[in-house]
Amino acid sequence: MANLKRNMIELVKNVEEVQKGGEVELEKFWTPAFLPFSKVRQALQLQADMSEDEDSSELEMMEMLANFVAKEIYNDQFSVDDLYDRLHAPDALDALQSQLVFVAQGDQSEETKKFLAKKG
Template structure:
């Protein structure tokens, strides 16, 4: 079997401290070593459902993606609320979308690849 690829998500560990001028501490969460193909299929379905859904506003779509990322991809290592409170806002949407793409297609982010290269 080919090497099992993993992805990571970075959340700010100390957002209150940072808001008061403190140094940023990052907490890294890794996907499980094995992600069932069902989760990949569900990620693809969620992506297409949200693309075609006209009744949901953008906030509801973010909620669905954040819940999927926290619960299905990372197995509850953090919550949807953690994502909203600890994910850096300016690139948050792209980070969440990249998590879906990773599970659906196996594409790691450049940050993850670089971090793994340094680690090894």
């Protein structure tokens, strides 16, 4: 099988336990083995919309980004609400933007590269 690039996102698995002082457990979700080239166009369009649309609020842009990540990149493996409820707030926007960059440019995080190297 071809060695196609993949990416992952980690969501907190046990939010209620963590809020009570428990240890964080992360759940990894992987992009599909194949992402059609049309996703690049969608990612580039979203990037353009986010940078050029002065009428959109930051909240609207965040919602567009969360929808794209959950629905278009990860094919509903998790919901948009899961992103809002299970991503750690200080890292959330960077995590979502890195997903967009992965699709648009093929950039993988070092953590993802290392994890895939161990798997392979």
